[in-house]
Amino acid sequence: MQPPREISLADFLSILGLIRVNKAVKMVKIVNSTCIACGSGHAVAIFDGEKMPLSTLAFPKTQEQAMKLPKLPHDYVRCLECGHIYNRSFNYDDVPYSDTPYNMYNKGRDWVETLNQISEKVQTYLPENPCVVEIGHGDGSFLTGLSEAVGSGSFYGFDPHGAVVSKGNLVLSKGLFVSETLFSELKPDMLIIRHVAEHLENPLHFVQNLCVGAAMAGQYPTIYLEVPGGDNVVKTFRHGDFYYEHCSLFTSRSLEIMLKNVWGDTVELGSYMNEEVIYGVVKVNDEKRHLMNEAQEFSQIVQDIKVNVKSFLLERVRKGKTVVIWGERGKRRHS
Template sequence: MILKKNMTDTLVNSMRQETCPACGHYIAVPFLDPSLQPIATVAWPRSCDEAKSMQRLPLDFVRCVECGHVYNAAFDYSKVPYTRKPNLMFNKGVIWADNIISVRKKILERLPKKPVVVEIGHGDGGFLMGLAAECPDGKYIGFDPHGAKSDKDMPSVQFNACLFEPNLHVSKIRPDLIISRHVLEHLINPLGFIQSLSFSASCLGSEPELYIEVPCIDQAIETGRTVDFYYEHNSQFTTESFTKMLERCGVEIRMIDHVYDGEVIYAFVKLGCYQKHVRTAKAALGFRDRTRASENIIIQQLDSLHKSGKRIAIWGGTGKSAAFVNRYGADATRFPVVVDSDMNKVGTFVPGTGQEIRFSDWLTEHPADVIIIPPQWRARDIMEEMKQHKIRAEKILIEHEGRLVDYENEKHPYN
């Protein structure tokens, strides 16, 4: 479909570079005109004057063009005073109560006989205690820094007044099921949070289920309803954005459905089933460990070169060469000679260590015994340049497999 020019101009000019909290896409467009409003659910002002004097916070709702997620690009979590007032849902309606019973039944059908269940953001604790009452042989653990604590004596239920930390609590508790009801819409990065749950489970070789439930704005968009869009609900999920978020989390989606006349969307997913992430993480940590060892080796080699009394030159003063100099502590006192093939860099100084950069032909009149070439991939070109300028040295060194090696006499892939 070809758009008219004025519509095309409008679309292009409305483009915003924002990171979608549901799918990670970077392009969004305005969804509502910006406005200023006070927080709507957790302030509870005690007087008319207090209500009127409340700070008004920016609403800048945009919509991701990839998944259709709607979110407040101006949201600042620190502006929401959860520490003073809990964000407790209040809905005593019969239909909502029936919905809670239905959800609880779906969860109970999936639990083992003695389950370990975690609820992230347990609120008043009622949902978790309801599960415990139906399946008393399990263990039920709630996490909510601002949630209520029940006075009911239920030994199988434990409430923690703290945030759930996936990297700590998944391995410590080993849950069979994790529940998150009406929490993700408040988070800055719900995508990252679910990914962290799945990655933590993958690292353990564990595959717990996750039940997620959030408001769904499909009908709000269809009917032009605006009351859903207030400050505390940073993220507003559509069916598409909810699904796309889960697809990007390394989970197995077992069920997605709607309840409460389509105003709420939920899903059961299996965590920990994407081992590629674990393999990549292991490779990254392995690289880090190897470079820790090689750093000490190369620092020792440089120190030995300096103590040998030989004249040392480093070829290259910026980019990879500057990274080499700073990483391995090749300071200006011990290694004052730095040359470069680029005339534009001559007369400038190595970032961080301060050696003056000279043009490479400086070495024709001030020969070096050893030349270190940090950018290995350019070593062949530099060797050719040395031949053209009749620059000679006893030894040319490059970094390879965690140490400095002789370019001309040792094995490496750069010659």
């Protein structure tokens, strides 16, 4: 008797008659699209859900309202560099967060246990009497629990559509975290960004702006970034995970590569719930500040040269001298 043979999920579904596997080689259409996680310019189509209504933020009260819901493009591609999956036709303005806040059920047994594990993980990076900022706190349950577990310190939440609370060392505000002022004002030891990046049109730029903003203010916090994991979605053909409100599906690789492109060092990558939730921890630094310094020096010196040359030429003309300029486009270096 031969031992059982391992087969792929696709072959198993084919045996059951649920799908038809075509072994023929197909031409793959490469599309020009800038990856929102790594910036690469080439991708391949992975899921065309055509046009469908919102899945989690549309709450029609009547059948007529449901029938009239706007249908939005589900045009998902996969980056050929980092493997990130994103809806290249996504428009943030089509998602009405201000009208219908994003509801999360946080009381399931396994999820509560996971939240406790996440809280414990975050606490390992906190100093005594920490200042913690959560961007996108939602109902505030996670930050509230974290503040109670730590006991001391200050805890601030910023979310334009989130809960509003001011109690003890916990302040939840209905607004955005403004890097230009709040890094200097609050001096946070940690930024927590949980289940926010998958909703953004450009998560890479979002994290980059936070890191640069912190470094420019002389602050070097630790950033904990958490997103739903997409590896199992691909492995198990779980097309139900593609819906408009989530314009991104992060894989472990795309999250890792994205965090390598910010002002900081990735100190930890991990997952929870069998990789259904993945996270990265970054320590902000300013090792790339020399690029900014070189640009500023170049700009200032070139401006000085322009002023000096202009002054020199005007002085020659004032004295009645003839001025001849030989050369073009900076190719000649003769006076």
